[in-house]
Amino acid sequence: MKKILCLLGIFVLSATAARADIENGGFDQWSANIPTGWSLIDNGITLTPSTGIKLNGNYSAAVAVNTTDQAATDFRQTVAVSAGQNYPFSVSVYHTEGHVRARLYVDGYQSYSNETLTGQWQTLSFNYTATTSGTIEVGVRFYDVAGFDGSELVYVDDFQPSATSTPPGSSCNEHALTFELTTDNYGAETSWQLADSNNQQVYAGAGYASNSSHSEQWCLSDGDYAFTISDSYGDGICCSYGNGSYRLSVNGADIFSGGSFTSAKTHSFSLGTGGGSDDLDAYYADAAGFTGYALKTALHNIIKNHSAQGYSALWTFYSMYELDTYYEQDGSILDIYSENPGGADGYQYAATVNQCGSYNSEADCYNREHSFPRSWFGGAVEPMNSDVHHIFATDGFVNSKRSSFPYGKVGMASYISTNGSKLGTALSGSGYSGTVFEPIDEFKGDIARAYFYMATRYQDRLANWQGNSSEANAALNGTTTQVFESWLLQLLKQWHVQDPVSQKERDRNDAAYQYQGNRNPFVDYPQFVSAIWGN
Numbered sequence: 001m002k003k004i005l006c007l008l009g010i011f012v013l014s015a016t017a018a019r020a021d022i023e024n025g026g027f028d029q030w031s032a033n034i035p036t037g038w039s040l041i042d043n044g045i046t047l048t049p050s051t052g053i054k055l056n057g058n059y060s061a062a063v064a065v066n067t068t069d070q071a072a073t074d075f076r077q078t079v080a081v082s083a084g085q086n087y088p089f090s091v092s093v094y095h096t097e098g099h100v101r102a103r104l105y106v107d108g109y110q111s112y113s114n115e116t117l118t119g120q121w122q123t124l125s126f127n128y129t130a131t132t133s134g135t136i137e138v139g140v141r142f143y144d145v146a147g148f149d150g151s152e153l154v155y156v157d158d159f160q161p162s163a164t165s166t167p168p169g170s171s172c173n174e175h176a177l178t179f180e181l182t183t184d185n186y187g188a189e190t191s192w193q194l195a196d197s198n199n200q201q202v203y204a205g206a207g208y209a210s211n212s213s214h215s216e217q218w219c220l221s222d223g224d225y226a227f228t229i230s231d232s233y234g235d236g237i238c239c240s241y242g243n244g245s246y247r248l249s250v251n252g253a254d255i256f257s258g259g260s261f262t263s264a265k266t267h268s269f270s271l272g273t274g275g276g277s278d279d280l281d282a283y284y285a286d287a288a289g290f291t292g293y294a295l296k297t298a299l300h301n302i303i304k305n306h307s308a309q310g311y312s313a314l315w316t317f318y319s320m321y322e323l324d325t326y327y328e329q330d331g332s333i334l335d336i337y338s339e340n341p342g343g344a345d346g347y348q349y350a351a352t353v354n355q356c357g358s359y360n361s362e363a364d365c366y367n368r369e370h371s372f373p374r375s376w377f378g379g380a381v382e383p384m385n386s387d388v389h390h391i392f393a394t395d396g397f398v399n400s401k402r403s404s405f406p407y408g409k410v411g412m413a414s415y416i417s418t419n420g421s422k423l424g425t426a427l428s429g430s431g432y433s434g435t436v437f438e439p440i441d442e443f444k445g446d447i448a449r450a451y452f453y454m455a456t457r458y459q460d461r462l463a464n465w466q467g468n469s470s471e472a473n474a475a476l477n478g479t480t481t482q483v484f485e486s487w488l489l490q491l492l493k494q495w496h497v498q499d500p501v502s503q504k505e506r507d508r509n510d511a512a513y514q515y516q517g518n519r520n521p522f523v524d525y526p527q528f529v530s531a532i533w534g535n
Contacts, residue, residue: 021079021161022037022077022079022138022159022160022161023036023037023077024036024037024038025158025159025160025161026056026057026059026157026158026159027049027057027059027060027061027156027157027159028057028058028059030049030059033046033047033048033049034047035047035049035061037077038075038076038077038139039076039077039078040074040075040076040077040078040137040139041074041075041076042071042072042073042074042075043072044065044066044067044069044071044072044073045063045064045065045066045067045072045073045074045075045142046063046064046066047061047062047063047064047075048061048062048064049061049062050062050155053094053155054155054157055092055094055121055157055158055201056157056158056201057157060094060155060156060157061155061156061157062153062154062155063075063140063142063153063154063155063156064151064152064153065100065142065144065151065152065153065154066150066151068144068148070141070142070143070144073141073142073143074105074139074140074141075139075140076105076137076138076139076140077137077138077139078135078136078137078138079135079136079137079138080133080134080135081128081130081133081134081135081136082130082133083130083131083132083133084129084130085129085130086127086128086129087106087127087128087129087130087161088125088127088128088160088161088203088216089104089106089125089126089127089128089138089159089160089161090104090123090124090125090126090158090159090160090203090204090205091104091123091124091140091156091157091158091159091160092121092122092123092124092156092157092158092201092204093113093121093122093123093124093140093154093155093156094119094120094121094122094154094155094156094157095113095115095116095117095118095119095122095154096118096119096152096153096154096155097118097147097149097152097153098115098116098117098118098147099115099144099145099146099147099148099149099152100115100142100143100144100145100148100152100154101113101115101142101143101144101145102115102124102140102141102142102143102154102156103124103140103141103142103143104124104125104126104140104207105137105138105139105140105141106126106128106136106138107128107136107137107138109141110124110126110207111124111125111126111206111207111208112124112143112188112207113206113207114188114189114191114206114232115145116232117232118350118353119350119351119352119353120319120350120351120352121157121201122191122206123158123191123193123201123204123205123206124206124207125204125205125206125207126207127214127216138159140156142154158201175218175219175220175221175222175250175271176217176218176219176250177217177218177219177220177248177249177250177255178215178216178217178218178247178248178249178250179203179215179216179217179218179246179247179248180213180214180215180245180246180247180248180249181205181208181213181214181215181244181245181246181247182211182212182213182214182237182243182244182245182246183208183209183210183211183212183213183214183237183242183244184210184211184237184238184241184242184243184244185210185211185241185242186210186233186241186242187208187209187210187211187212187244188207188208188209188210189231189232189233190206190208190229190230190231190237190244191204191205191206191207191229191230191232192204192205192206192227192228192229192230192246193205193227193228194218194225194226194227195225195226195228195320195514196223196224196225196514202218202220202225203216203218210242211242218248220271221271222271223270223271224268224269224270224513224514225268225269225270225271225514226266226267226268226320226321226510226511226514227248227256227266227267227268227269228264228265228266228267228320229246229258229261229264229265230263230264230331231261231262231263231264232263234262234263234329234330234331235262236259236260236261236262236265237259237261238259238260239259239260243259244259245257245258245259246258246259248267248269255267255269256269261325262325262329262330263325263329263330263331264323264325264329264331265325266321266325266507266511268507268510268511268514280524280525283302283519283524284299284302284521284524284525286298286301286302287299287302287521291531291532292531292532293481293532295528295531295532296455296456296459296481296532297459299456299521299528300456300457300459300460302518302521303453303456303457303518303519303520303521304457304460304518305517305518306383306387306457306516306517306518307516307517308382308383308386308387308516309386309388309515309516310382310386311368311380311385311386313386314368314386314388314391315352315355315368317388317511317512317515318333318351318366318368318393319351319352320351320511321507321508321511321512321515322334322351322392322393322508323351324339324348326502326503326504327339327340327341327345328344328345328348330348331351332345332348332349332350332351333348333349333350333351333354333366333393334393334504335349335366335393335394335395336369336392336393336394336439336440336442336443336446337369337394337395337398337399337402337417337419337421337439338362338363338394338395338398338417338418338419339419339440339442339443340418340419341440341442345418345419346362346363346418346419347362347363347418349365349366349393354366355367356396357396359396359397359400360397361397362395362397362398362417362418363395363397363418364395364396364397365395365396366393366394366395366396367393367394367395367396367399368391368392368393368394369391369392369393369394369399369402370385370390370391371390371391371392371407371447371450371451372384372390372450372451372454373403373404373469373471373472374404375404375468375469375471375472376404376465376468376469376471376472376475376476377458377461377462377465377468378465378468384454384458384461387454387457387516388512388515388516389450389453389454389457389509389512389518389520390450390451390453390454392446392450395417398417398421401415401417401423401437402421402423402437403437404469404471404472405423405434405435405436405437405471406432406434406436406437406471406474406475406488407436407437407438407439407447407451407488407491408426408427408430408432408436408437408438408488408491409426409427409430409436409438409491410422410423410424410425410426410427410436410437410438411424411425411426411427411428411430412424412425419440420440421437421438421439421440422437422438423435423436423437423438424436424438430487430491431485431486431487431490432474432485432487432488434471434474441498441499442499443499444495444498444499445495445496445497445498445499445500445501445502445505446499446502446504446505447495448492448493448495448496448499449496449501449505449520449522449523449526449529450520451484451492452492452496452522452528452529452532452533453520453521453522455483455484456521456522457518459480459481459483460480462476462480462483463478463479463480466478475488482533489533493529493530493533493535496522496526496529500526501523501526505523506523509523509524
């Protein structure tokens with residue numbers, strides 16, 4: 001074994017180490033700048049706790065790589081294993097520049113990270129089967145690649161298995177599922193993760209060999225989950241360069257399977273009594289038999305108690321669920337004010353990288369656009385201010401142009417964005433003569449259904465919103481029933497019909513339900529619009 005610098009002394013094995021539990025795998029406990037439990041740290045790297053970029057818990061480990069000598073870039077700890085047991089080790093890494101590669105160490109060097117995937121988390125995994133009982137070392141090593149400038153920061157978090165993992169060989173008292181993966185000719189391009197309803201990573205995998213088969217058992221509790229598989233080249237795992245496939249099953253029956261996609265594919269599913277998109281009739285059961293505003297009230301009672309996640313958490317939602325897997329399918333942020341459905345976008349934003357920030361023009365950064373302006377409901381007031389059902393990722397500069405003006409049909413434009421979204425004077429004869437903002441046709445229905453959601457979710461609050469600003473007064477009529485001025489209501493109904501619910505909207509609605517615990521009824525059942533407000 002190479003020479004190492006021991007900074008913490010000998011790591012004493014705890015009683016749980018027989019399960020190969022990683023001590024402080026979430027890097028939440030530190031003594032000075034040394035993470036508790038990680039006793040073997042080399043002198044070519046330095047570790048500090050980070051609260052800015054983290055995957056779970058309070059901290060991640062920010063690792064500064066300051067040498068090209070790979071013999072001095074490891075950090076490890078010792079765990080106990082039992083002969084014949086299988087241990088699914090994994091660790092998540094986050095590259096900032098893309099000139100250092102991470103490699104998982106499990107009793108030897110295993111899978112590499114893809115250093116070109118900057119500004120996002122990726123997971124390295126390795127299933128280890130112990131041939132003898134004893135101890136092994138686990139950890140991470142860092143390798144410089146072309147472009148390394150002598151110092152680069154990589155974040156590390158969520159080293160598994162931890163004390164809360166299901167121990168190898170134990171029975172599963174909840175839902176026992178089987179995940180199977182066969183890679184194509186370029187296995188290193190494939191990665192995947194399973195997230196729960198709180199967007200917490202449950203299982204993940206990356207760094208696979210080409211044309212290889214993998215199988216593992218998952219033990220999951222009741223609830224809603226989202227499985228996302230990614231291909232860094234953008235051609236899926238079947239069928240251009242091999243015949244890769246993936247499958248999740250329970251008792252031999254498929255929950256989902258596939259292989260042909262582009263950059264990424266997400267499958268949402270529910271287990272047990274968790275609810276979710278698989279049982280919409282049950283979710284809306286208390287609204288059965290109602291029409292008109294009585295239906296609106298029944299829907300309000302169903303969706304009113306969502307769990308606000310906070311304004312800053314929207315960035316996390318966007319990085320996971322506001323991605324373009326529908327048009328260019330390049331995994332960039334899906335910005336409704338710059339997306340060009342019929343051709344190439346004028347610019348793209350990378351998740352977690354191009355967040356606003358300051359801006360002076362289009363393509364500077366993306367922001368969090370309150371389609372229902374925050375000034376209409378009184379400012380940064382929760383839960384409206386962080387309700388993801390009406391807050392979309394958009395270009396910051398175009399967002400500022402839209403300001404708090406109502407949506408509408410533009411007659412004479414004073415500004416047109418790259419994708420054709422317009423700001424200007426309302427079209428003559430539309431019932432309104434002020435300034436309006438008009439998105440492109442592709443997203444008019446999305447916005448209309450977000451407005452119908454707001455009118456329903458917050459019907460117990462919105463009676464006084466009309467007086468909050470001149471724009472709110474132009475859009476809202478001061479009632480909790482019709483809610484909108486007639487000119488805007490007719491426009492929203494028209495947009496709702498002309499731009500029907502898309503798969504993008506359905507997927508986003510499922511993700512929002514996992515994220516904050518309520519759904520947009522008008523995406524699930526578009527007929528609710530006419531049932532409440534008429535044709």
